Amino acid sequence: MLGSSFYLLATAVAFSSSVLAFPGKDKHSFQAPGDGDVRSPCPGLNALANHGYLPRDGKNITIPIMMDAALKGYNIQPEVILLAARVSLMTSTYAWDAFSLEDIRLHGNVEHDASLSRMDEALGSNWEFNEDIYTTLANSNPGVDYYNASSAGEVQRLRLEQSLRDNNATHNTLSELTIRTRESSLYLAVMGDPTTGEAPKEYVDIFFREDRLPIEEGWKRSEVPINNDLIHAIEKVILKTSQWPGPVEGQCAWVRTSPGDDLDTVGPS
Ligand SMILES: *[C@@H]1O[C@H](CO)[C@@H](O)[C@H](O)[C@H]1NC(C)=O
Numbered sequence: 001m002l003g004s005s006f007y008l009l010a011t012a013v014a015f016s017s018s019v020l021a022f023p024g025k026d027k028h029s030f031q032a033p034g035d036g037d038v039r040s041p042c043p044g045l046n047a048l049a050n051h052g053y054l055p056r057d058g059k060n061i062t063i064p065i066m067m068d069a070a071l072k073g074y075n076i077q078p079e080v081i082l083l084a085a086r087v088s089l090m091t092s093t094y095a096w097d098a099f100s101l102e103d104i105r106l107h108g109n110v111e112h113d114a115s116l117s118r119m120d121e122a123l124g125s126n127w128e129f130n131e132d133i134y135t136t137l138a139n140s141n142p143g144v145d146y147y148n149a150s151s152a153g154e155v156q157r158l159r160l161e162q163s164l165r166d167n168n169a170t171h172n173t174l175s176e177l178t179i180r181t182r183e184s185s186l187y188l189a190v191m192g193d194p195t196t197g198e199a200p201k202e203y204v205d206i207f208f209r210e211d212r213l214p215i216e217e218g219w220k221r222s223e224v225p226i227n228n229d230l231i232h233a234i235e236k237v238i239l240k241t242s243q244w245p246g247p248v249e250g251q252c253a254w255v256r257t258s259p260g261d262d263l264d265t266v267g268p269s
């Protein structure tokens with residue numbers, strides 16, 4: 001009797017210590033993409049796939065799947081990303097209601113020049129992480145261990161300046177400004193505190209460099225729902241500090257509306 005309950009206790013201890021030894025070994029633990037899995041220019045979506053909130057193969061993503069993943073993974077409310085998700089559907093090569101993370105590499109849809117971590121499409125891979133490009137962000141807000149909305153705006157300013165200098169095909173209109181500013185506000189809100197717009201550099205760097213949620217390092221999903229009010233407050237500061245110089249002369253806001261080679265676009269003329 002004593003023997004068997006001791007055995008049970010020992011088993012329970014062994015079981016719980018094996019759980020403790022492998023924290024996060026659940027269906028949302030990190031797993032790098034394998035053969036046949038596809039990834040995108042967006043670290044936020046890639047991380048959701050690497051943690052199993054999106055399909056790990058990066059395929060067959062519908063609007064409900066994406067809204068659910070963003071909510072469960074980051075506490076992002078649908079209102080913040082619904083438009084981007086709907087626009088992304090136009091990149092799909094195989095369905096009306098689903099896209100893959102590979103589809104959204106399409107330049108001129110959601111993907112844009114002067115990215116924080118990818119090369120411009122005309123200059124190289126527009127979807128793989130690039131440490132040289134990321135240097136601007138990595139060196140920002142010196143002297144403290146966090147990034148914030150004004151450093152994010154400054155990074156946008158510097159990256160655009162670099163892109164305008166190095167790439168004569170750079171597309172820079174209100175549509176890119178809007179997307180880039182939303183993305184900057186999101187890395188701050190998701191990796192940091194959405195009410196202050198401050199995010200630890202360590203977390204943001206892991207997020208961009210590894211497409212990984214820095215759970216082992218202490219990151220936690222925001223308890224505060226990330227909604228439009230909070231995002232707009234962060235964006236306001238980013239927009240101001242990014243000192244956007246206005247569109248490239250003669251360029252109109254555009255959205256590429258199909259994955260073909262043609263430049264089938266819509267926008268005000
Ligand atoms: C899933 O996506 C792939 C393309 O990425 C497509 O070929 C396949 O038909 C899709 N499957 C379903 C069930 O929609």
Ligand SMILES: *[C@@H]1O[C@H](CO)[C@@H](O)[C@H](O)[C@H]1NC(C)=O
Binds near residue numbers: 148149
């Ligand atoms: C961001 O951090 C820097 C460095 O501490 C600080 O000077 C700046 O005022 C901060 N910006 C905001 C919006 O808090």
Ligand SMILES: *[C@@H]1O[C@H](CO)[C@@H](O)[C@H](O)[C@H]1NC(C)=O
Binds near residue numbers: 168169
């Ligand atoms: C843009 O740059 C490329 C490569 O440097 C060059 O071949 C091309 O002629 C340039 N186009 C314009 C319009 O200046």
